[in-house]
Amino acid sequence: MTASSASAAGKPPPNALPRRDPAGMPALSIDGVSHSYGPRRALVDISFAVAPASFTALLGLNGAGKSTLFSLVTRLFGIQAGRIGIFGHDIHTAPGEALRLLGVVFQPRTLDLDLSVMQNLLYHAALHGIARADARLRGEEVLSRLGLADRAGSKVRDLSGGQMRRLEIARALLHRPRLLLLDEATVGLDVKARADIIGHVRQLVTEQGIGVLWATHLFDEISASDDLVVLHQGRVLAQGPVPHVIANAGADDIHAAFMRLTGAAGESGMAAP
Numbered sequence: 001m002t003a004s005s006a007s008a009a010g011k012p013p014p015n016a017l018p019r020r021d022p023a024g025m026p027a028l029s030i031d032g033v034s035h036s037y038g039p040r041r042a043l044v045d046i047s048f049a050v051a052p053a054s055f056t057a058l059l060g061l062n063g064a065g066k067s068t069l070f071s072l073v074t075r076l077f078g079i080q081a082g083r084i085g086i087f088g089h090d091i092h093t094a095p096g097e098a099l100r101l102l103g104v105v106f107q108p109r110t111l112d113l114d115l116s117v118m119q120n121l122l123y124h125a126a127l128h129g130i131a132r133a134d135a136r137l138r139g140e141e142v143l144s145r146l147g148l149a150d151r152a153g154s155k156v157r158d159l160s161g162g163q164m165r166r167l168e169i170a171r172a173l174l175h176r177p178r179l180l181l182l183d184e185a186t187v188g189l190d191v192k193a194r195a196d197i198i199g200h201v202r203q204l205v206t207e208q209g210i211g212v213l214w215a216t217h218l219f220d221e222i223s224a225s226d227d228l229v230v231l232h233q234g235r236v237l238a239q240g241p242v243p244h245v246i247a248n249a250g251a252d253d254i255h256a257a258f259m260r261l262t263g264a265a266g267e268s269g270m271a272a273p
Contacts, residue, residue: 025088027052027179027211028073033082035068042068043234045082050227052087052178053209055202057222057242059258060231066215067107069231070183074104086179103172107184109164111171113157117148120156121171128175135174142170146200162193166200173204180204183215194221219254228254232262 026049035043043065050056060066071077073084075095084091089098111120118139125135143149146166151159159167165185172180182201186194198221204210214221222228228245230238238245238261242254249257 029085031083046236048229048239050211050213052211055205055212056227058215058229064231065234101178103177103180105168105182105185111156118152124171142173146170179211181213237261
């Protein structure tokens with residue numbers, strides 16, 4: 001089906017942008033971004049947007065370019081081509097304003113195992129210039145919200161894997177960002193811990209209006225109410241509300257849509273519901 005025939009049938013074209021807020025300002029805008037490691041092209045002219053108060057799933061195989069994109073958004077890597085904006089602030093020309101609005105949970109854990117839960121939060125708060133008294137109050141607030149209030153004095157090494165992930169989310173929320181990025185946040189967790197983490201993050205969207213970009217290779221972490229970006233071999237193959245991506249691919253579910261879009265039937269690394 002062509003883009004024009006899709007529109008005529010009442011379906012958006014395959015590359016329709018996700019929803020935006022009434023003011024038209026995306027929480028995150030990726031415009032024409034490319035990145036290479038020497039001769040290897042990790043990202044090729046990708047563009048999409050994440051709306052405020054929305055959950056956008058970035059779906060792709062391991063090696064699709066998800067972590068490279070996160071490294072660009074967080075300025076761990078310099079932008080080689082294209083533009084990235086956070087609530088209208090260009091991360092290249094106004095990095096301070098942009099990054100103050102951003103919270104991140106990377107795939108590798110970055111907690112200090114020998115410090116307590118609260119000490120990890122206070123250290124992070126100090127890096128953001130938050131006064132200690134205010135930091136402790138914020139720490140108690142986010143720990144309560146994420147079900148860790150009773151572990152504030154525990155050493156991090158004594159937490160379960162799911163509790164460590166919840167602590168990393170709490171830490172990312174400490175400076176009250178409006179956009180939260182999570183890169184394969186449930187890797188290595190059991191089914192219940194995965195469900196708990198996803199539930200907590202979705203609650204942040206509905207209760208606090210935070211925009212979320214959730215990078216994953218697991219189909220069952222994606223809901224029909226989400227926006228979806230399919231990233232494969234460094235290219236965006238489809239984007240938009242999940243039901244529209246599925247319909248435009250001529251498929252019955254996310255798994256089948258992904259396989260049709262990528263021709264990945266023989267590839268490993270993806271998990272069906």
